[in-house]
Amino acid sequence: MRLSPGAGAAAWMWCALALVVPGLARADDAALVARGKALFTTVTPACAVCHTLQAAGSAGQVGPVLDELKPDAARVLRALHSGLGVMPSYAEQLSEADMRALAVFVSHSTGGAPLAR
Numbered sequence: 442m443r444l445s446p447g448a449g450a451a452a453w454m455w456c457a458l459a460l461v462v463p464g465l466a467r468a469d470d471a472a473l474v475a476r477g478k479a480l481f482t483t484v485t486p487a488c489a490v491c492h493t494l495q496a497a498g499s500a501g502q503v504g505p506v507l508d509e510l511k512p513d514a515a516r517v518l519r520a521l522h523s524g525l526g527v528m529p530s531y532a533e534q535l536s537e538a539d540m541r542a543l544a545v546f547v548s549h550s551t552g553g554a555p556l557a558r
């Protein structure tokens with residue numbers, strides 16, 4: 442029943458956020474960022490395999506260096522939904538909430554613009 446402290450706290454915050462403020466969630470909310478960070482290395486295929494992103498400790502060389510690209514969240518979401526070149530679409534395996542978490546994490550950690558609303 443007990444997860445690792447970090448995962449437990451993040452999951453708890455995520456649930457609380459979803460329950461309490463569905464429409465008001467700040468786009469850069471810490472729980473979303475934490476969830477996106479976890480997904481970045483655990484989703485299959487992992488973003489980390491192909492992308493370099495300092496905040497995730499990854500050094501992939503296949504796709505653009507996200508620290509340099511500084512994509513805004515909408516751009517990340519588009520790539521996740523539709524795929525791009527060699528990059529597969531994640532729409533089949535990830536929920537909308539998970540894709541948003543990834544978009545928030547990548548834009549937040551690189552300085553790209555956050556999600557509108």
Ligand code: HEC
Pocket residue numbers: 481484486487488489490491492503504505510512516517520521525526527528529531543547
């Ligand atoms: C198999 C390697 C691979 C994986 C896995 C991968 N990407 Fe990519 N990604 C690429 C490549 C290659 C491009 C550049 C595609 C192009 O411009 O033709 C790209 C482009 C992007 C872009 C820029 C989109 C744009 O509009 O230019 C973002 C943001 C991105 N990836 C995020 C992610 C995230 C987040 C994940 C994990 C959910 C991920 N990528 C997984 C290879 C990958």
